[in-house]
Amino acid sequence: MSTELDKTFDPAAIEAKWYQHWEQNGLFRPARPDAEPFTIVNPPPNVTGSLHIGHALDNTLQDVVIRYERLRGKDALWVVGTDHAGIATQMVVERQLEQRQDKRTNYSREDFIAKVREWKEESGGTITRQLRRLGCSMDWSREQFTMDEHFTKAVLKVFVDLYNKGLIYRDKRLVNWDPKLKTAISDLEVETQTISGGFWHFKYPLADGFTTAEGKDYLVVATTRPETMLADMAVAVHPSDERYASVVGKEIIQPITGRRFKVVADEHADPELGSGCVKITPGHDFNDFEVGKRAGIAPGEMLNMLDAEANVCQTADGLVPEEFLGLHRFRRDGVDGARELVVARMKELGFLIPHVTKDKEGNEVEHDAEPRQIATPFGDRGGVVIEPWLTDQWYVNAAELAKKPIEAVKSGEVEIVPKTWEKTFFNWMENIQPWCVSRQLWWGHRIPAWFGPIKDGETTRWHHEDTSKNKVFVAENHDALIAQVKGYYGAEREFVEVDSLLDMFNAHSGVASEDFMREHGGKIPLVRDPDVLDTWFSSALWPFATLGWPERTDLLEKHYPNDLLISGFDILFFWDARMLMAGYFNMGQRPWNKLYLHGLVRAADGQKMSKSKGNVVDPLGLIDQYGADALRFFMCAMESQGRDIKMDEKRIEGYRNFATKLWNATRFCQSNGIGASTTIAAPEAKLAVNQWIIGEVQQTFEALDAAMAELRFDAAANTIYHFVWDRFCDWYLELIKPVLSPLPLAGGAGGGPETNDGGSAPTPNPSREREGEWSAQEETRAVAGWALDQILVMLHPFMPFITEELWHAQGERPYELILAKWPNPRASVSKDATDAIDWVIELTTNVRSARNELGIAPGAKLAAFCPAPSGLARSTIERSAAAIERLARLTPVTMGEAPAGPAMQVTAGEDVFVIPLEGIIDIAAEKARLEKALATSEKEAKSLEGRLSNPAFAEKAKPEAVEKARTDLAYHQGEVERLTAALARLG
Template identity: 75%
Template sequence: MSNELPKTFDPAEIEARWYSHWEENGLFRPERPDAQPYTIVNPPPNVTGSLHIGHALDNTLQDVMIRYERMRGRDALWVVGTDHAGIATQMVVERQLEQAQDKRTNYSRDDFIAKVWEWKEESGGTITRQLRRLGCSMDWSREQFTMDEHFNTAVLKTFVDLHADGLIYRDKRLVNWDVKLKTAISDLEVETHEVKGGFWHFRYPLADGVTTSEGKDYLVVATTRPETMLADMAVAVHPDDERYASVVGKDILQPITGRRFKVVADEHADPELGSGCVKITPGHDFNDFEVGKRAGMKPADMLNMLDANGDVCQTADGLVPDEFIGLHRFKRDGVNGARELVVARLKELGFLIPHVTRDKEGNETEHDAEPRTIQTPFGDRGGVVIEPWLTDQWYVDAETLAKAPIDAVRTGEIEIVPKAWEKTFFNWMENIQPWCVSRQLWWGHRIPAWYDEEGNVFVAMTEEEAQAQAGDRTLTRDYDVLDTWFSSALWPFATLGWPEKTDLFEKHYPNDLLISGFDILFFWDARMMMQGMHLTGKAPWPKLYLHGLVRAADGQKMSKSKGNVVDPLGLIDQYGADALRFFMAAMESQGRDIKMDDRRIEGYRNFATKLWNATRFCQSNGIGASDTLEAPAATHAVNRWIIGEVVETKQALDSALADLRFDAAANTIYHFVWDRFCDWYIELIKGNFDEETKAVAGWALDQILVMLHPFMPFITEELWSKQGDRADYPLITAKWPEPGAGIDAEAKAEIDWIIALTSAVRTAKNELGIAPGAKLEAFCPAPSALAKSVVDANAAAIERLARLTPVHFADAPDGAAMQIAAGDDAFILPLEGVIDIEAEKSRLAKALDVSAKEAKSLEGRLSNANFVERAKPEAVEKARADHAHHVAEVERLNAALARLG
């Protein structure tokens, strides 16, 4: 055959060649104007990004679905593109400038943005090239970018329309402020780290001679952030705390500033924690901000003691002493900051309550603070402690926009898979806070708002429209840009041409499915629901699938700091893209986290090699491509059986993919290929390659290539092309199986019986140390009708596969023997002269004793809570695996002894 396969399967050469062929020939989205649409949008990776293992999982699952639906004849569109990633991209370009002893502020805004575009054209395509390595069949001809002109129009229109609807507004609230990047950032960009710090206790004097019920003229407050005292505006106590009932509403003094403020009653104060009194700094703490609002403070009146750099500035009441102005919030470059000076001054004034420790001898030592490990927020890119900062920003009324998605999930209009995530979704959406959408950056979608000299705001698509609203007043445009989640929330429809009612939009919106990690359920998925339902009146998709995380082999979360990050490109280089993809699909079990396991990936590489070799075997015996979708006519039981196996596999695959059970789908096709086709069918047909068998075998192999293609596109396309001359009909656009046949119960019973008999003989031989090739005589005293008919019709196959000859339907002679079963039939295999029965019994008994003792010992260790809780996780895992192994060995060895009587 001219298309004969080489002996060795080389993934790298195949992958590069086939991906280029698919893309260059437009096969990712063939022209199908009348076909039913099927649409997925890819979560747009950052333009600065590179492929990580989470991308490999996410995109594999999407590609499985898009290739599956393409083969089912749908107009399958997988929208691909990248996000402009405001902060990340601006940082990349600023770092480049720094390396050249340059900086952003040396340029005008427009000139800097031009440099970003220049970087994007030169270096912004890394991850899209890497997605190709994975085999992602995306419509690259329509690659999108969130800063493209049509997308920018969609973003501006969304802002203008939401503002007109009263759903976008400007407000003074607390934000996560990154003092290094000098911008507000989202919760997603905040990482919590454990930091060693202190817990200080201070006395705040009550004013006007007021005392507590205990006769004290002060309240004790405790804090991990003493520097914020410069902007304190209240002290809170719990409404039911009788110790302080008499001082609620009374004045109290902040010792350094002399600021006079109230003691307020609020449930935020925990009577069981410390003194039960909490200092309230509404301009620098998210909880305090809410307490302040409940106490009647307006955000505009809340005090701010820090500037954008995290340095102390004067508060609106002018009470911060001059010596603090300009100090950084913390110690920096060896110079004490506001924190250190606040503690020092309060200590000098006698308001610090020291933390006292005692050594073994009872000697007391005073410390300024009690040591504490504090959960501290850091910016994921700036790398500095986040400061809750009171500032004017643009907000979206997320509470109003969340109502429609909540109803959609409750009514089933949107199905979340796995369903367990619905509870989390409702909890977050029903308690949603205003969404801060402004960022203090240059790179991004600039907010379409203009201000006159009096601060009046005019929102419009263009400056000309804003000027028309303002009349002859001089306008200045808002300097801020929009949060990137604001623009990516439009991804399912703006990528299709919205706000224009394009043919693409009309056909492919709503999309059919969204696949994403659970970690962006709120940051992206929920926001697409909110924007999609408000702006288009339709849910963006009927089904949302949330997959888990890919973890290190020991179950830990991957991170660069731990050094356990896995590079998917390295795995592709080592094992091939198909093996990595199959691993991802086979391990994805409806949202559960996946543990990396190189041995499993290697196993799937071996699976690909087995299919390669099976195809080479078919070629060497004249078995080529099929020319029919329907199963060929078959008379031999083995051929009728394999046709039925194809039918069953296809049905199971369809069912699994309909339910998004990727693991079930992958394991279904794996076991059919490895067990049924390669291990049994090929063995059963050896020596009988008549025309019927060649036709059925070629057809069955074609069905394998089609059903396996969504998971392993490269090897299947290569084998498809080598099985016959069908260049005009590549596998990527082949039709999903339509066998036009049923399951032949008689053939299934016959072949399954042969398989059961052969498996039983092989297992028994292995247990008793009998050579696999040894031929044994067999006796079946009470055969079923099935046994008689199968043995009569398949004596040669039974001799070749099970190595049984002859098979007698009669009582066995006396003497040592072993028993096996096939279906309901019992067989006795004499062992006289085959093995030393007594020696084998002794060997098995010794092995049984060893495994039984090991199993009992390990059981005792695993039932010891001390071991399970304190030992290293890998040690516990190994003990469990060893215990399972020895339990199985006990069962196996008992069965082997039972065989010997």
């Protein structure tokens, strides 16, 4: 028996109910041990995170795919979990401590980590609850966390394996250093902002009386960061710049520090930019770092002038004047910083070249610097300017690991969709830099490395200033560590673990370890590396570590490689590419077969969403207002192979209306005795309208399969949308109303008693229906119930909540919709029958359009003449005159010439119908109205064409203004076409 639906569709009333039902009954991963596997993994959101619009898009697309494959009978596994998010999570907990006038350093490392885990258990599940609201059918029974014990085991194994193969190493290089968080951060965590700054010009005197070709005894350098000159180590000029050829290799003097260094020739210097001379600070600039190396300066010799908090410290050569030591790099809290003092001292020494402007009266005015808008890197979490900083860090040889992924994409072993992203992928991978994987945090996977004193004959020695000269031990566990230590120092030697290398150096001068060893009974000191691994390092293992690796589990054997990864293009290199590297290194094969990259969800005007702009959209608010199904459908309908999506709340509202349309259509079916179908194959059908809808179902699911195979989410969504709204609701239900009606109809299709019994065949009433008429009604109920079921199945991946509700409302079911079978009509239909219905639909559509264009009332009945009817027209008119009258409001329809006089013409297929208009409308007035409207649209279209063809408009106007002009032009061009056709109809 069916369940009578409420008159009003209320998404909130059904969403929580069905999600809880699915999850509690384990329906997201049904037991299908013998079925073909299909596996996807979600990009693990930060445990600190909450659902944003990008998550909504990404997870909707994944859920559509996994529900689709589940319906097709696959052993569909969607791996779910969260990332420990080292920096973000540590910041959250530290802020909580600050609110209580407490801080991290008041605790031991272990106690602080315990507090983080406590926070995670209490507050770290926000985003997973929100993913449930979106309808994500993930396997929550196997929810993962990157700090789980089994996952940590995998992370440590990978680090050790890479180290043993020489693919992880320690090196002194520049990193993005966040002075607020006091850690290195990845490029992904750097946000470039444009801020107001200055461009200073300074003189650096040449040493020993040397001069340039122009006879100058100095070089002019310009910089936006004058404070860094305290660590300058060279000045670069272009090799072909003849102005400076005579001084290349000669020494130049930095005025404040007195440091002498070389003038070097390097193509980094642009002869056309400023003076053509560039000051080189290799310890604090990424470009300068490379110039310094090319000039023969080893990283270990590069000067560092800042400490971890970006305060000035003494350089290795001791040449920074004492008055600068301890100053912050910038002015803060009203106190001048190193920048301001450097400029002041250079000005006092006469080495500042002022920037000269003129005031309103024409008088020259000198300024210390030329004002500039400067692109400046900020830490996305610390919120302060990032400092390129020279430190010892752990690096992965990404260039070596990138080789197999490059080959895999080139050979087609791994497919990237859209293919246009391949060029970007190859460009980055083929020019990849070493990957810094160490972070100066407490929360995360601690690097499994220990430092010990180097053996020097019979003694051991620590190297403080260059820690790379100390002995390093890398081990997965304590037993492996002991074995390595005893193998190096001797089996009889014992050791003691020290948590802080710095503490030991401070206590024992950082040179010899004998004092320390005496204090600890001769035990060798081992210092655990305090750093943790970059979060991306652990998440790179997601496709296989979540399946039990390094154990060879049954789950791993069946579900690796994964089938598909869906990801935003913005993490192509930070996560996707690194998964490829990790997959080939650890598993010997690709992590997934196909990578689908979607675009961003942008604001309605096309701008990127950001909190500072105030244009961020909350997906949970949209779900509250329109329902999860409407938001999901919007995401799919707008997702076009990686193009960005513009937020359009009106369209989401439209898809809520679409759900309401389906709800009401189901209520109509219930009121006419149409209930749940008992067959997957199409029922037998004789009526043309029923054969037509069966054929439409078959075409729809074939188009849907084709779209899903190509990951054309927009095509898939629009296919099912137009079938439901246009073909089923607007036409099929309208066409079968006469069949379901109790009144006799022409053409041998009578009615039967109206029922609401879930689709069982009611008893014939001989006093009111003939047997043949009753059979048509029974057939129509069966076909309509079957067609509605197919809709619910095909629409389910996109709109899971409403479809599951309607599925059960239609009658008793042997299984939930989430576990239903994908459509398989297995039916052949008469082309003559389907052509007849298509012909009636086309005629009705064109007549309604013509009525609308000429302002004729929709209900007015019009006579129609068909001078030369086709065979299809004759047979259809003879059998379906009543339907044509009811739908197109044409009566009578005469097969012959029309009388003379004003008329409009409409077509259906190859047939032309003439519809007299005498007495129907005021022909002259209508012509005048149409001609006026046509002139207006022609004028607007011409103006817009001129504006858009003007290069100045396209270059200078805002993108949204250009887009609006294009939209307006398309509208007026369409109006010109429509109005011209309307005038032509009037003759």
